[in-house]
Amino acid sequence: MQDLALQAAGGLAIVVAVAHGVIAERRVFPDARIEPAWAFRLLRMVWQASTVDWIAVGVLLIAAPGLGSPAARHWIVGAAVVVYGYAAAGNALATRGRHIGWILMTAVVALALFGL
Incomplete structure (x- = not known):
């Protein structure tokens, strides 16, 4: 279940990133x-x-379960939490919570943490 959570976090991270660029x-x-x-x-x-x-970061989250290294998994999740957590907080503050981006980025953080 934790592997699936990491892969879902990675997939969502990639979708959010692509939407960010296209928009x-x-x-x-x-x-x-x-x-x-x-x-x-x-x-x-x-x-x-x-x-x-x-x-x-999304690609790393998807790859993390297959790396076979608990240390790599923790570092990847830690990096994802910092990168997406900072972006989510910045988005929420800048838009005063009126943008869906911070919610989606927070979901990436939650899924990644669940995948530890």
């Missing part, structure tokens, strides 16, 4: 006007860096 490209960046142009490009790449990072 930004379709709804945020087309309307954004930031000058100078290099600052706009930097902001876009930093935004998408978090998307890539979250996908990587």
